[in-house]
Amino acid sequence: MAVVPAVAEETFLSDVHLYTPFFQTSKNNVDFTSYLSYFKNNVCHEYMKLANATTGNMSETSGFHFLFCFFFFTRLQLIGFDQVWRGALLLSDFLVYNEERFNKCIALELGAGLGLCSIVLGRVAKKVFCTDLRENILRCCQNNITANSHLFKYGYDVVAVRKFDWLASGLPTGEGDFCWTKEDQEVLKNATVVLAADVIYDDSLTDAFIGTFLRLMEANKPITLLLTIERRLNFTLEELAVTSPAYNYFLSRIKELETKEQRLSTRKLDIDFPNYLQYERVKELELWEIKPA
Numbered sequence: 001m002a003v004v005p006a007v008a009e010e011t012f013l014s015d016v017h018l019y020t021p022f023f024q025t026s027k028n029n030v031d032f033t034s035y036l037s038y039f040k041n042n043v044c045h046e047y048m049k050l051a052n053a054t055t056g057n058m059s060e061t062s063g064f065h066f067l068f069c070f071f072f073f074t075r076l077q078l079i080g081f082d083q084v085w086r087g088a089l090l091l092s093d094f095l096v097y098n099e100e101r102f103n104k105c106i107a108l109e110l111g112a113g114l115g116l117c118s119i120v121l122g123r124v125a126k127k128v129f130c131t132d133l134r135e136n137i138l139r140c141c142q143n144n145i146t147a148n149s150h151l152f153k154y155g156y157d158v159v160a161v162r163k164f165d166w167l168a169s170g171l172p173t174g175e176g177d178f179c180w181t182k183e184d185q186e187v188l189k190n191a192t193v194v195l196a197a198d199v200i201y202d203d204s205l206t207d208a209f210i211g212t213f214l215r216l217m218e219a220n221k222p223i224t225l226l227l228t229i230e231r232r233l234n235f236t237l238e239e240l241a242v243t244s245p246a247y248n249y250f251l252s253r254i255k256e257l258e259t260k261e262q263r264l265s266t267r268k269l270d271i272d273f274p275n276y277l278q279y280e281r282v283k284e285l286e287l288w289e290i291k292p293a
Contacts, residue, residue, distance in 0.1 A: 119145060
């Protein structure tokens with residue numbers, strides 16, 4: 001009987017990392033990217049330098065930099081969790097450009113992945129809850145938060161990594177590393193900003209995500225969702241055309257909640273603000289602001 005060779009598991013890499021310098025550690029599949037942004041005469045200069053592979057040190061600049069851990073190879077079932085995607089970079093640019101608006105805010109990031117947007121907002125926020133579901137991703141996220149906590153204006157513990165299941169009715173409490181304390185839950189009631197980057201790719205998860213925001217909206221009336229989306233195009237047999245099914249489903253849900261149920265007010269924001277981080281700002285990238293009607 002012939003031996004059937006094992007099929008290698010297919011892995012993926014976000015194209016963000018094709019444009020961003022990184023160095024690989026001795027630990028298999030763990031890499032670090034050093035993001036560097038600086039400003040001169042109120043004009044952003046796109047600028048990135050590779051950190052020293054031994055020390056992680058970078059030369060002095062007139063802005064800020066941070067070191068970020070990600071996974072070089074991602075299995076299909078973990079796509080979206082352990083790499084950085086363009087939507088997170090676009091949202092980070094928006095947060096930097098509008099940092100005075102977010103000074104001392106209390107915020108929640110949903111589907112944070114490795115925590116990039118929470119780190120950027122943590123520079124000026126009073127409190128940020130950086131949330132996701134899988135514990136291994138939360139641990140990697142915590143490492144990134146800790147490595148960059150020196151950037152936080154209002155204390156090293158401004159960003160708290162917590163577990164958040166969009167399909168669950170409540171927050172996990174108890175003694176676990178990423179459980180919510182009573183104090184956390186009280187602080188969350190005063191959140192005015194919700195962040196989400198690149199979380200629209202599966203219809204069932206889109207429903208869960210929208211349901212989560214609606215529940216937050218009921219508890220925190222003056223709350224704003226800032227959502228970045230990259231429309232990923234595919235040829236579908238159903239429409240016999242190149243389209244973005246996940247994006248179209250999101251639009252249908254938002255339209256229903258805005259026009260029929262009159263629960264939401266939505267608008268697509270201009271993205272002509274500067275690039276503070278290096279990536280390709282493709283035309284498929286969008287930034288949405290969603291509020292209670």
